[in-house]
Amino acid sequence: MTRESVVIQTIVQIADNLVDDYDLIDVLTVLVQRCTETIGVDAAGVMLATPGGDLQFIASSSESMRVLELFQIQAAEGPCVDCVRSGTPIVNRALTEDDTRWPRFSPRAMTQGFRAVHCLPMRLRGTTIGALNLFRTHEGPLGSDDIVVAQGLADVATIAILQHQTSLSAGLLNSQLTNALNSRVIIEQAKGMIRQALSCEMSEAFDLLRTFSRDHNEKLTGVATRVVEGELTPDELRVRPRPRH
Amino acid sequence: MNADRLADIFTLMERLDRHGSREPSLCHVAVELTGLDGAGVSLTPSPDVMTILCSHGPAARLLLGAEMTLGEGPALHASRTGASVVESDLRHPSRPLWAPYASEALALGVRAAFAFPVRIGAIRFGALSLFRGTPGELSDDTTSDSQIMASVVARAVLSMEAGAPPDDLLSELRGPFGLDFRVHQAAGMLAVQASMPVRDALVTLRAHSYANGIELTTLAKNVIARRASIDQKTGAWIDTGAKPQ
Incomplete structure (x- = not known):
């Protein structure tokens, strides 16, 4: 497939997801996964600014990415922190062991195998509500086309958070962000239960939730809520429906 | 925000x-x-x-x-x-x-x-x-x-x-807007270990962290890494005391 058709397919798939009553976490997870396929990056993640002013992780393409996102939150330094603070993109930033700008973040990211970072702001009418992080395991610049696509995907992520609201006051935006963050917490609670019950990794626990959500056409957050409330057991998540003929 | x-x-x-x-x-x-x-x-x-x-x-x-x-x-x-x-x-x-x-x-x-x-x-x-x-x-x-x-x-x-x-409530609340995601995962794991609702598991996790002067995120990491758990029969904590990096 040509590069253009991959990009088009990605946009179509995400747009398709945004038509009905969608699950935000699910859409953002698709988005970060597609980032790794369409742009030359190895890991991608979305962080949102909370009503408290700090950042919270909301979606990531891999566990190592997720650990780094959490590390940026804890250390209060890193590309995403700077990008959200300034509202401007960070592009083609190579990591070094003796990084003076991010003395704790850079060596940590390098031990995970990352060599370069990019971060694109998610902006809404003058407010930066979060950022799309893109990490690469090899040096060398992203092409200008890639950067355009990446900013486009960051804008799509912003639109996803609007959840069909055509006009959005600051108050309503805060409500959406609060709900989005709470959805992520529900998913993490369910993942812990699944990990314990099935002795699996957190990433497998998440995959089980997503697969069940797809198979049963049920929202991801809804499935996770049912697990936490004990209506759905982790064992039941493993049962795949029989294909219809 | x-x-x-x-x-x-x-x-x-x-x-x-x-x-x-x-x-x-x-x-x-x-x-x-x-x-x-x-x-x-x-x-x-x-x-x-x-x-x-x-x-x-x-x-x-x-x-x-x-x-x-x-x-x-x-x-x-x-x-x-x-x-x-x-x-x-x-x-x-x-x-x-x-x-x-x-x-x-x-x-x-x-x-x-x-x-x-x-x-x-x-x-x-x-x-x-x-x-x-x-x-x-x-x-x-x-x-x-x-x-x-x-x-x-x-x-x-x-x-x-x-x-x-x-008296500690205010300083406790002054931290980041939300708890670390690993705390929620750990609560989910404990809920299954001790056959209790996630609500009680989160309170138990927080209480153990207070009572033993262990930072909440550190305790959560220990639970996820199976260095700390709750005995299903006695409800007692089994803590190997190993400290993560």
């Missing part, structure tokens, strides 16, 4: 706590923050049990008491469903079932009632109720403030249930 609103909440708490009341100042803060006439925090340890944690304003405690007796109303609905309730004119309650509640409210001089779930992920501790003597919707900004306040209340309830000294 609304970092300043969260700061406002803590400044108000600090000021009001200095007056020496033992009752948590949360409801007083909610009234000051939103500019409404009354507020109350109710806890629902099980769907049919409701207790009042605190109230502020002349009618708040009486009206929450009436709701407990009736077994129906905005606070119970928000606690049970996890959705916010807006009753902008109680002369015309939105649900026929709430007619008795509405007449109690009107008799107490309350014309509008609002309730926001006090939740952490899928855990619903109860609700934050707000009351006003005049009819009308809440502005988007006031709705957002109420949700931020409900998040602060949720973390305060968690700390109180886990046995935090009341």
Whole structure:
């Protein structure tokens, strides 16, 4: 497939997801996964600014990415922190062991195998509500086309958070962000239960939730809520429906 | 984002706590923050049990008491469903079932009632109720403030249930807006280990962290790495004491 058709397919798939009553976490997870396929990056993640002013992780393409996102939150330094603070993109930033700008973040990211970072702001009418992080395991610049696509995907992520609201006051935006963050917490609670019950990794626990959500056409957050409330057991998540003929 | 609103909440708490009341100042803060006439925090340890944690304003405690007796109303609905309730004119309650509640409210001089779930992920501790003597919707900004306040209340309830000294509450709440995601995963794991609801598991995790002076995130990491667990039979903690990096 040509590069253009991959990009088009990605946009179509995400747009398709945004038509009905969608699950935000699910859409953002698709988005970060597609980032790794369409742009030359190895890991991608979305962080949102909370009503408290700090950042919270909301979606990531891999566990190592997720650990780094959490590390940026804890250390209060890193590309995403700077990008959200300034509202401007960070592009083609190579990591070094003796990084003076991010003395704790850079060596940590390098031990995970990352060599370069990019971060694109998610902006809404003058407010930066979060950022799309893109990490690469090899040096060398992203092409200008890639950067355009990446900013486009960051804008799509912003639109996803609007959840069909055509006009959005600051108050309503805060409500959406609060709900989005709470959805992520529900998913993490369910993942812990699944990990314990099935002795699996957190990433497998998440995959089980997503697969069940797809198979049963049920929202991801809804499935996770049912697990936490004990209506759905982790064992039941493993049962795949029989294909219809 | 609304970092300043969260700061406002803590400044108000600090000021009001200095007056020496033992009752948590949360409801007083909610009234000051939103500019409404009354507020109350109710806890629902099980769907049919409701207790009042605190109230502020002349009618708040009486009206929450009436709701407990009736077994129906905005606070119970928000606690049970996890959705916010807006009753902008109680002369015309939105649900026929709430007619008795509405007449109690009107008799107490309350014309509008609002309730926001006090939740952490899928855990619903109860609700934050707000009351006003005049009819009308809440502005988007006031709705957002109420949700931020409900998040602060949720973390305060968690700390109180886990046995935090009341004097430490404010410094405890002054951390980041939300808990580290690993805390939620660990709560999910403990819930399965000890066959308890995730709500109780989160409180147990917090309590163990207080009682032993272990930082909450460190304890959560230990649980996820299976260095700390709860014995299903005895309910006792099994802590190998190993410290993660």
